[in-house]
Amino acid sequence: MSGLAARRALVRWSWRMLRREWRQQTLVLALLTLAVAATVGGVSAVHSMVPLGDAARWGTANQAFTFEGLDARALEANTAALRRQFGTVDVIGRRYAPVPGSSDVVEFRAQDPRGAYGASMLALRQGRYPAGPGEVAVTASVARTFGLRLGSRLTLADDDREVVGMVENPNDLHDGFALVHPAHAGPLSTVTALVRSAEQNHSIPAAREDGYDWSMADQFADEQQVFAAVAALGAAAVAMVLVALVAAAGFAVVARRRRRRLGVLAAIGASRRQLGLVMLADGAMVGAVAAVAGAALGLLGWAAAVPYLETAVGARLDRSDVLPWWLIVTAMLLALGTATAAAWWPARTAARIPVALALSGRPSPPGPVRRSAVLASVLIVSGVACLAAADRENGPLVAAGTVATVLGVLATGPAVIRALAAAAGHAPVTVRLALRDLARHQARSGAALAAISLASGIAVTVIVVVTSAERTADAGNLSEHQLLITERGKRIRELVTVRSPGQLRALDTQVRRITAALDDPAVTALEMAVDPSEAPHPGRGGMENAWRHAVQVGDGARTARPGPLFVATPEILALYRLAPAPGTDVLTVRRGEIGLRLGIEEEPVANVQRIDVPAHSSAPTSLITSEGLRRRGWETMRAGWLVTTGAPLTSGQIADVHSAADTAGLQVEYRDGVNLQELRSLRTGATAAGAVMTLGVLAMTVGLIRAEAAGDLRILTAAGATATIRRVLTASTACALATGGVALGVCGAYLGLAAGFSTELDALLPPPVPHLLAVGIGVPLAAALAGWLLGGRQPSAPVHRSP
Template identity: 45%
Template sequence: MSARIAVTRWSWRLFRREWRSQALVLALLTIAVAATVFGLGSAGAALPPGSAQFGDADYLMTFRGSTPALGTYPATEVINHRKIPVPGSANPVDLRDQSPTGALGRSMLRLDEGRYPATAGEIAVSARTAGLFHLALGATWHEGANTWTVVGLVENPANLLDTFALVPPGQVGSPDRVTVLVRATAAQFAAVHRPDGAEVQPRDSAGTDPAFIVLILATVGLLFVGLLAAAGFTVLAQRRLRALGMLAAIGARHRHLRLVMLANGAVVGGVAALLGGVIGLGAWLLFVPRLETIVQHRIDRFGLPWLPLLLALVLATLTAIAAAWWPARAAARVPVVAALAARPPQPRPAHRFALLGAVLLAAGLTLLAVNNPDRPLIGIGGIVGTAAGVLLLAPLLIAALAPVARACPVAARIALRDLARYRARSGAALAAISMATGIAAAIIIGAGAAQAASPSGGNLPDNELVVWLTPNGIQGPIPQLDAAQTARARSAVSLIAGLVQGGTPIGLTGGISPDARIESADEAGVSGKPVVTFAIPHRVGGDTEYHGDEMIPLLLATPEILQRYGIPAGSIDPETDVLTSHRDLSGYRLIGAGRAAENWQPKVQYEAGLPAYSSDPTTLITEHGLKALGVSPAPVGWLVTAAKELTPAQVDKAEQTARGAGLALSVETRPLAADLSRLRTGATAIGAGVALGVLAMTVGLIRSEAGRDLRTLAANGAGAGTRRRLTAATALALALLGAVLGTAGAYAALIAWYHQNLHALAAVPVEHLTGLIVGLPLVAAAASWLLAGREPAGVARSPLD
């Protein structure tokens, strides 16, 4: 015990004496802990909360029309909805009669200004609704036969893009849709008979539990902390090698030598955990307002996962101690003579780490492929295994630099061989850089995957819009435009395509039956004939009804559309009447075609290349089908594809342009969601910044450890240019290897995670990944070249030995 106390006291003295080198490791650990704390706060906040649709309910039931008789549940709340058309837009405003004091839906409402409506003739609107109709507090809103006074500005705190208007309960009139919020256990819900026509959605399907993401992020963050600490303690162990050799020479045992580094790790880890926790919490509180504008929902600043946060701080200290153990073990095993000579330990063969890394990578990917949100430990094990496997491959890449060095100039050759020679610290640094870029790449790729809808879900992809010639979209009557009106419409569509940075608009042509009667759109004053459409009939009483969301318009298979979806004209049978992406059309009836539809037996050809979104051209009629059915082609709209997902500002400008055309044009887009492109950009910047910080530490330490080489080069006439090239080559090699390894690991993990839904990863975020893989190495090399020109003082003062 006396020996341990003496060694611990000596370790503390070394810490005070070497505060400059300790401050570097301490600062990096503090930043890593702060990033972990900040990430723990951001993890749950970045996900859309389930209360956006469910409030405090467990189930959501949706009915068409009025509310049928409901059974007895523990708690229910009924909300009536009616669509209010928006001029220039095919996306209506939702008028709802939700109570602000409802038992289950109160979390879906928040009053920003004014008050809630209390009587008939009063209404509260969301900010987006107020902008669309140019409303303000005290304004009068005329909509059809209704007149309301705006008494408040409201929002859905769980979805700030929710475009709606609020009236008192019972004031909607004839609802188009009714939602019923139900709070009940699975057994209670199953025991009650549900009315026919109910569409049921359980809350569990609304998204992944944020706590699951928090646990994963905490695990990854602590891995990153350990890697940074290991790299720093490896350098400290090398610097103290002579002192440790002297201690061993006077009788210290291996455990005493290890205790020197372990005590140092405990001090550094404890201080870093405390400082990092305070800095991370402060950064989180400052960033919350900005994050709300990115994720488009309100965030409780102090609703943090406090238990995982405190656990992360404790584990960060333990991680620092564990990170100091491996360098301490290696330094303690160095022979006394070699330690007194300060010779670096012989690097272990890289293939041993690579073999273990391959096994862990395979195990981690397997666990990710079978993950289950109800059993988060499987997912956490998969993340840990994948990350550890990828990181253990880092020494193999470092060892692979030696053959590459032979074909490089002298400065680059020395730099690459130094990386291989000091593999203990360069391998840990490469692992840390890979972790930083891997986390950033996972956020970049995962953000796109989170926004990608299933092929059969939604009306349009998030980067497409359709400009229709009618205010009600394809379901309304199509007006016949003269030449001047057609020119104005085409001009407006071209402006809209320019606003959203889209390509050439593709014209959409429908089929109009000469037997169809002229119809008038509701409250729009537009007359025309309906487009020939497939629809599913529903018998209600003695009448037949068709639901709009089950209608499939027949659009003409023009060469532009076939080219857009990669369908060669030669692959279409000349006798084919209909091309479709739907597997089965047997339950559909053709409407709008008059008497010709009664005896028409179309020949249908399945085309997997056609989209499956409801407002996209999913079903096409060929020229042969037009002649067989006896219908005439007529323009119905234009399809515009943007380079990126549409933002709310772009959609607003597109709708304003459509209204300004002086026609009944309407713009249909996918319902707006949070714009995650800024999240991708932020992840790219933060990941690159952390990687550059690790690079700065590593390159500086490696170049300082290679001081003898610099003195030898200086003695032979090497100047600032050689030093610049040495440092730049070191930074470029580490940054490039780390970015490639981290991105590859992120893609491998996400492919395993989404293996049953790989289409979500189809859209590759080329711009942001290029910034990581190409931009990060170039910035690192340029910064190193600029900052390495000054001659270090030690080169001139230190003798050659």
């Protein structure tokens, strides 16, 4: 028989065996199917949700110019100037009407539903869009507030309109407003002109008559969309590695069952390559079935989950949106490759078994661990060297070091299995039998141990990294107890708006009302130093009524990144419990030579007092004393308000304050990145998820191992072994694998992290002992308990099938 014909015959035979033994491969097939489904669904969701941020504010535009307090003539002049520079301009106007008996306001939005750039920001749910002077369409939140429906009337601030439609912003379902026709909007508070241009030049021709705020959308939204989907695929690839390790154990069991059949093939002349082809074809077929079924399940799951995701993200998701098919195909190919790769080592082992040994049905003697130990040592040393050299900055080196370290740790599995068997010399006979059985089937036990160590290592890495991030509470812009409230659109480092005493009192009242619901809020007014020689020109508003530069502070090491310089008012000094020494000009947490900046000029300061307060970049950590102000002839001007709470701020509280401040024309700055409370929740969740994932992998692998040992259990039962002995066997197997896997995972995680943080080892100390104990001790105990409870069932009688 020719080589091609032989290969075809072997593949057909493998397919028939798969159809016959499909129950034995259900676990591997289910694992791969679920992995592909999760990958396809996750990639589709990430690809659809990432670009929603800018689309909610500007539709399809990429630049926005916002004007305040303009009359019709000035607005037309500015719009004409923009049109000459950019071509098409889409104008959206806004005004705000107070709600009687409440501090809330309603936004009246004047927008063309067919606007060139803002059309995607409007969707009609019921009725029609307003067209006449007495018509309005409202969102669901406004309708609920006033009990409106089609045909009702909305009366606010002497403005009475009939509700002719229900609308929404499909990119932001929390966006509440009342839509009016632009020709019948009345006086507008702000006007936003949307434009689109490839140039990042935001200058307006000299014809404009007033100040403006300019914003630009993310220029890399499409790239970020693809990058996020690829990142989701990368995370899925890591999960596929975990699945591959479990699948390798499953295929090892399948190869063990087929050993006599493979021995018969070898006896009639099949080559090693042809014998290996049988198992490789089996893995490829399992991967192909899982890829197709998983992709279909993932797409159906994505379509079914869209309504729930819309509620979670607050935006409409288009099921018909073009999905990244090349990524979905990549996920399917990844499953196919995973299954084939998982079958490769059992195929190689099965092909090398002597014919007589294969026909006898006895297990092969375990191979030497010297080669795997040498390979593990080389990989670990190389990985640690790459991570140390990368110092968390060189992406390719970090990736190479991580992969090498993980593979090196996983390659130590056979040595650990041997060590567990060697340590069982003085254990009870039942425990000794279970541990030595692991060593007797070293290949599948090593794959199971690798899967468990990878699952626990991922969890431990997340726990340690989150703990390290939690210790950086003094870094960042603000603490988790602080909010910084400033005027909307004004950057506190550059602009300070001129306010009259009456306006300041009104703003103080608004800030205290906005923050009243927080836990024990302390509101401290912040003043900044300004130079009277830089006095603003009188005008109607905008930048002409503000100092263009407030005084900033820089140090010798970071002169390119100056920070805000606040005034050491009695309130700030009391908040930080500070007492300036006589003759001090500046109190600061900065080190090095201090210089005060006004514009591009810098003045060195000699009379500096170092203070020990949290070094948050936006908080008042650099203060100029009244004596320092007097020496320079500078004045003070209100710049914002620092709100300090008694308990860490939650996401809900921040959202409420942010919404109320936005309505009042203010903006809120809070701690960048993840809230520390959320970090703690993430760490606890990682501990629980890691334990559950490790126990799940352990249950699957122990199930495979004990199922393969069913014949041995029948012999023991026939010899008089009780249910207690069977329970001890299963519990010992589970506990040994869990202990070895968790120990490998913890050691591997800390080895990689220590190499990555080699220049900042203090970030990893002290270790999160309670969470590590929950994984390191809790998982083996839970595994042993589960093995004891589930391992007492008597093995079923063997089923004889005709070949």
